Amino acid sequence: MPDKKLHKNDKSASAFFEIAVVGGGLAGLSLSILLAKAGYKVVLFEKEKYPFHKVCGEYISMESWKFIESLGFDLSKAGLPLIKKLVVSSPNGRFIHSQLGLGGFGISRYFLDNELKTIAIKNQVTLFEETKVNEITFENEIFTIKYNGGETTASLVAGSFGKRSNLDVKWKRDFINKKPGKLNNYVGVKYHIRCQFPDDTIALHNFKNGYCGVSRVEDNKYCLCYLTSAKNLKEHHNSIKEMEKAILYRNPFLKKIFSESHFLFRQPVTISQISFDKKSQVENHVLMIGDAAGMITPLCGNGMSMAFHSAKIAFENMDAFLKKDFSREVMEKQYAAEWQKAFKNRLKNGRLIQKLFGKVGLTNIFISIIKYFPFAIKKMIRATHGKDF
Numbered sequence: 001m002p003d004k005k006l007h008k009n010d011k012s013a014s015a016f017f018e019i020a021v022v023g024g025g026l027a028g029l030s031l032s033i034l035l036a037k038a039g040y041k042v043v044l045f046e047k048e049k050y051p052f053h054k055v056c057g058e059y060i061s062m063e064s065w066k067f068i069e070s071l072g073f074d075l076s077k078a079g080l081p082l083i084k085k086l087v088v089s090s091p092n093g094r095f096i097h098s099q100l101g102l103g104g105f106g107i108s109r110y111f112l113d114n115e116l117k118t119i120a121i122k123n124q125v126t127l128f129e130e131t132k133v134n135e136i137t138f139e140n141e142i143f144t145i146k147y148n149g150g151e152t153t154a155s156l157v158a159g160s161f162g163k164r165s166n167l168d169v170k171w172k173r174d175f176i177n178k179k180p181g182k183l184n185n186y187v188g189v190k191y192h193i194r195c196q197f198p199d200d201t202i203a204l205h206n207f208k209n210g211y212c213g214v215s216r217v218e219d220n221k222y223c224l225c226y227l228t229s230a231k232n233l234k235e236h237h238n239s240i241k242e243m244e245k246a247i248l249y250r251n252p253f254l255k256k257i258f259s260e261s262h263f264l265f266r267q268p269v270t271i272s273q274i275s276f277d278k279k280s281q282v283e284n285h286v287l288m289i290g291d292a293a294g295m296i297t298p299l300c301g302n303g304m305s306m307a308f309h310s311a312k313i314a315f316e317n318m319d320a321f322l323k324k325d326f327s328r329e330v331m332e333k334q335y336a337a338e339w340q341k342a343f344k345n346r347l348k349n350g351r352l353i354q355k356l357f358g359k360v361g362l363t364n365i366f367i368s369i370i371k372y373f374p375f376a377i378k379k380m381i382r383a384t385h386g387k388d389f
């Protein structure tokens with residue numbers, strides 16, 4: 001294949017890359033960096049322009065610390081809050097405290113994704129920002145990637161396009177066609193705020209059909225992010241403010257936070273149609289990573305670690321294919337098997353816990369009982385988390 005250099009600003013040019021990565025969130029950025037560091041020719045497509053805000057609770061489980069540092073981001077110099085304690089409140093205002101075991105740290109996606117983008121560019125990843133991929137086809141062992149303004153080719157493609165994208169709809173992936181139920185049709189809302197709250201603690205406040213996390217990120221800012229059902233919003237004329245006042249404020253902790261904090265965004269960042277249904281890990285020969293391969297419920301607080309970890313597993317298998325140690329078929333099977341081994345149980349436990357939270361009566365009873373069984377809380381946390389990778 002011709003090896004023409006694709007200039008970043010020349011969107012009409014064509015080129016051949018060893019790997020094309022579609023979606024520049026944590027999974028796509030980290031995979032691109034790993035591949036570029038190993039000497040491969042990588043192109044990364046991201047439909048937005050960095051830096052940008054994303055709906056995310058911005059609490060990262062400590063299992064990712066070493067991995068992020070290995071990519072080239074010196075986290076220890078970034079002045080980030082280390083989070084070691086958890087407070088969970090029920091809709092009626094009862095609460096429990098717990099130590100977090102492994103714990104985590106707080107960092108905004110605005111900052112983290114942008115740092116990783118800088119590292120990707122330093123490592124010679126060809127980045128196409130503000131470029132949406134519309135089509136990926138596979139023929140005669142070659143992928144063709146069509147994007148706004150041009151097309152390119154690659155031997156391998158990683159699908160890191162997040163929770164739900166135009167390509168999921170185009171490919172009619174199974175989770176897209178599922179009827180609205182208990183594991184899909186959620187809405188996410190995020191603000192950055194300034195408030196009085198310990199910087200070593202993450203709070204998880206429950207309300208009818210949802211829960212809201214509060215924890216510190218860099219620059220003495222706090223992330224306030226909640227997940228709720230689309231039904232909750234619809235019942236309040238699709239008005240976020242109206243829903244917050246009518247539903248979230250019933251939890252006294254949330255009422256206090258919303259009434260007393262300084263909100264830094266004029267409008268919250270929002271997303272809809274979030275699904276926790278099962279997904280496939282390989283689709284049309286594309287290795288799916290991060291949320292595109294399967295999304296854990298946010299109350300487990302480790303979707304970002306799963307995004308990083310899945311990128312590492314994909315890297316190892318892609319590397320073996322490019323070195324001709326694996327055929328394409330072996331690479332695809334091996335990736336899917338390793339993904340299942342690493343995440344299947346966590347996702348299952350996350351789905352079970354998701355079903356428990358949200359129902360007002362059940363959550364109230366659960367919180368008032370479980371406070372007498374601290375070991376059970378720790379067990380639940382362990383069941384949804386992994387180890388360093």
Ligand SMILES: Cc1cc2nc3c(=O)[nH]c(=O)nc-3n(C[C@H](O)[C@H](O)[C@H](O)COP(=O)(O)OP(=O)(O)OC[C@H]3O[C@@H](n4cnc5c(N)ncnc54)[C@H](O)[C@@H]3O)c2cc1C
Nearest residue numbers: 023025026027047057058059133162188290291302303304
């Ligand atoms: C409400 C909520 C709270 C959460 N809180 C936490 C938390 O506290 N801790 C935690 O660890 N996890 C949390 N998560 C989960 C976490 O945000 C995700 O697991 C993580 O962002 C997944 O990363 P990703 O790279 O797979 O996807 P993303 O970060 O979503 O990146 C996907 C990227 O692909 C781009 N894209 C999509 N389609 C295209 C296209 N066609 N062409 C080009 N680009 C495209 C998008 O613009 C996006 O930048 C939360 C999730 C939600 C919904």
